Amino acid sequence: MTSLSTLTFGQRLRAATDLHGPLCAGIDPHRSLVESWGLGYDLDGLRIFARTCVEAFGGHVGVVKPQSAFFEVFGSAGVAILEEAVRDLRAAGTLVILDAKRGDIGTTMDAYAEAFLGKDAVDAPDALTVSPYLGYGSLRPAIDLAHQTGRGVFVLALTSNPEGPAVQHAVRGGRSVAGTIVDGATADNAEARSRGEPGHVGLVVGATVGSAVQDLDLDLAAMGGPLLAPGVGAQGGTGDDLKRVFGDALPHVLPASSREVLSAGPDVDALRAAARRTSESLAALLR
Ligand SMILES: O=c1ccn([C@@H]2O[C@H](COP(=O)(O)O)[C@@H](O)[C@H]2O)c(=O)[nH]1
Numbered sequence: 196m197t198s199l200s201t202l203t204f205g206q207r208l209r210a211a212t213d214l215h216g217p218l219c220a221g222i223d224p225h226r227s228l229v230e231s232w233g234l235g236y237d238l239d240g241l242r243i244f245a246r247t248c249v250e251a252f253g254g255h256v257g258v259v260k261p262q263s264a265f266f267e268v269f270g271s272a273g274v275a276i277l278e279e280a281v282r283d284l285r286a287a288g289t290l291v292i293l294d295a296k297r298g299d300i301g302t303t304m305d306a307y308a309e310a311f312l313g314k315d316a317v318d319a320p321d322a323l324t325v326s327p328y329l330g331y332g333s334l335r336p337a338i339d340l341a342h343q344t345g346r347g348v349f350v351l352a353l354t355s356n357p358e359g360p361a362v363q364h365a366v367r368g369g370r371s372v373a374g375t376i377v378d379g380a381t382a383d384n385a386e387a388r389s390r391g392e393p394g395h396v397g398l399v400v401g402a403t404v405g406s407a408v409q410d411l412d413l414d415l416a417a418m419g420g421p422l423l424a425p426g427v428g429a430q431g432g433t434g435d436d437l438k439r440v441f442g443d444a445l446p447h448v449l450p451a452s453s454r455e456v457l458s459a460g461p462d463v464d465a466l467r468a469a470a471r472r473t474s475e476s477l478a479a480l481l482r
Contacts, residue, residue, distance in 0.1 A: 201345075202345070203345055203387070203392065203393075203395060204321060204322060204341070204345055204346050204347035204395045205347070205387060205392055205393030205394055205395055205420065205421070206392060206393065207290060207321065207345075208257075208258070208290060208321075208347070208393065208421055208449075209393055211257035211258055211289070211290045212257045212258070212449065214257060215255065215256055215257035215258075215474065216257060216471075216474030216475060216477065216478040217257075217448065217449055217450060217474065217477050217478055217481055218256060218257070218258070218449075218450060218451075218452065218456075218470060218473050218474035218477055219257075219258040219259065219260050219292065219423065219449045219450065219451040219452075220248075220252050220256045220258070220259050220260070220451075220452065220453070220456050220470045220473075221259075221260045221261070221262060221294075221425075221451055221452060221453025221454075221456070221457070222244075222245065222248045222252075222259060222260070222261040222262065222265075222280065222453070222457075223261075223262040223265055223453040223454060223457065224241055224244045224245065224265045224266070225265065225454065228244075228454065228457050228458070228460075229241065229244050231458070232244060232247075232460050232461035233461065234461070237269075238269055238272050238273065238276070241265075241266070241269055241273060241276050242276050243461075244460075244461075245261075245266075245276050245277070245279070245280045246279075246280075246283075247460060247461055247463060247466065248280070248457070248460075248466070249280050249283045249284055249287070250463050251460070251463045251464075251466035251467040251470065252284065252289060252466075252467070252470060253283060253284050253286075253287030253288075253289050254287040254288050254289060255289075255467050255470065255471065256289055256467075256470050256471075256474065257289065257290060257474075258289065258290045258291075258292060258449060259284050259289050259290070259291055259292070260291075260292045260293075260294050260423075260451055260453070261277055261280055261281065261291065261293060261294065262294045262453065263277060263293060263294060263295040277293075278317065278318035279318075281293065281318045281319075281320050282318045285320075285321070290321040290322070291320040291321050291322075292320060292321065292322045292323070292324065292347075292349060292423065293311065293320035293322070293323050293324070294324045295311065295323060295324060296324045296325065296326045296351065297311065297323065297324075297325050297326065297337070298325055298326030298327060298328060298329055298333065298334065299329060299333065300329060300333060301332075301333050301335060301336060304333055304334060304335070304336045304337055305336040307336075307337065308336040308337040308339075308340040308341075309340070311323045311337075312337060312340045312341045312344055312346045312348075313340060313344065314343075314344050319344075319346070320346075321346055321347060322341070322346055322347035322348060322349060322395075322397070323337065323341070323346070323347075323348055323349070324348075324349045324350075324351065324399060324423075325337050325348050325349070325350055325351070326350075326351050327350050327351060327352075327376050327379070328351070328362065331350070331375060331376055331379035332379075334348070334350065338383055338395075338396055341395055341396075342395055346395070347395040347396070347397055347420075347421075348395070348396055348397065349397040349398065349399050349421075349423045350376055350379070350380055350396065350397070350398055350399065351376075351398075351399045352373050352376045352377060352380075352398040352399055352400050352413075353373050353399075353400045353401060353404045353407050353408070353411075353413075354399060354401055355401025355402065355403045355404065355425050355426030355430055355432070356401075359401075359404075360407065363407075364407065364410075364411060371411045373407070373411055373413060374411055374412070374413060376398065377398065377413045377414070377415065377418055379396075380394075380396045380397070380398055380418050380419075380420055381414075381417060381418045381419060383395075383396040383420075384396050384418060384419030384420045385419065387419060387420075388419035393419065393420060393421065393447075394418075394419040394420040395420065396419075396420045397420045397421040397422065397423055397449075398415070398418060398420065398421075398422055398423070399422075399423045399424075399425065400415065400422050400423075400424055400440065400441075401424060401425055401426040401430075401432070401440075402424045402425065402426035402427045402430070402432025402433075402436050402437050402440060402450065403426040403430055403431060403432045403436065404426075404440055405439075405440070406439070407440075408440055408441070408442070408444075409442075415441060415444035415447070416442075416443045416444040416447065418444075418447075420447070421447055421448075421449050422441065422444060422447050422448045422449065423449050423451055424437060424440070424441070424448050424449065424450045424451060425451040425452075425453075426451075427450045427451065427452040427455070427477075428452040428453075428454060428455025428456070428473075429452075429453065429454035429455050432450075434476065434477065434480045437450060437477075437480065437481070438480065445480075445481045446481060448481055450477050450481075452473060455473070456469050456470050456473055
């Protein structure tokens with residue numbers, strides 16, 4: 196039997212979603228959520244919140260996306276809790292996309308890549324979200340290192356927030372900014388695509404972006420990598436929105452939902468059941 200660690204990120208992601216469904220469950224310990232679980236908004240509360248999510252999702256949900264910001268708020272001790280969650284989720288067989296949206300000039304990007312995607316990275320996730328707004332090419336160290344270490348990256352293309360279009364829809368030389376990002380990912384996934392396999396470069400396209408994919412003439416189905424779609428649930432994105440936004444790219448979509456699923460906590464069984472219900476209804480819609 197092939198060991199999981201010899202598989203590429205694209206292959207592992209496909210196996211995880213085939214087994215557990217397409218949901219990417221977020222771990223976003225907002226103050227209001229932590230308090231609604233009856234916990235203090237402090238290190239002890241954060242630790243219990245994270246461990247409860249790990250117990251509910253680990254081995255039961257295919258993909259989990261912790262939001263780094265909510266752990267960084269608590270300084271290095273908060274980051275240690277995040278690292279523990281990443282380690283425990285992966286040990287339970289759940290893929291982890293760390294939502295840290297790193298992006299910088301190439302030489303600094305080298306260091307970010309080593310920190311999160313390198314072979315010696317501490318408690319490294321399976322994939323990292325990255326921001327291309329210093330230019331898609333500035334992400335080269337992360338894209339290449341992820342490929343070498345069997346990990347993935349998710350590049351922001353069309354984000355779910357209302358401020359995104361001002362930058363992402365801008366056109367230069369006849370191509371939108373988002374279009375150049377799709378083109379970059381398509382090129383980086385070409386080799387995997389030629390082998391009929393999913394690529395390791397994914398894109399972030401929000402469930403709330405309306406007709407932008409069609410308006411900007413983006414061929415997401417041909418991109419060859421996964422499409423992480425935040426905005427489902429608390430931001431108003433629905434299953435029908437996913438259908439409208441992604442069209443024939445739907446089979447590649449990984450819908451991400453944090454607050455809506457997390458609001459079923461703190462009971463582990465209730466949290467797990469909410470994730471399972473969401474995943475099942477999304478699977479029926481996407482496949
Ligand atoms: O375009 C983007 C990119 C990332 N996010 C992140 O996803 C979750 C969404 O949380 P919900 O509670 O389901 O709204 C959060 O961590 C965001 O930072 C996004 O929403 N949109």
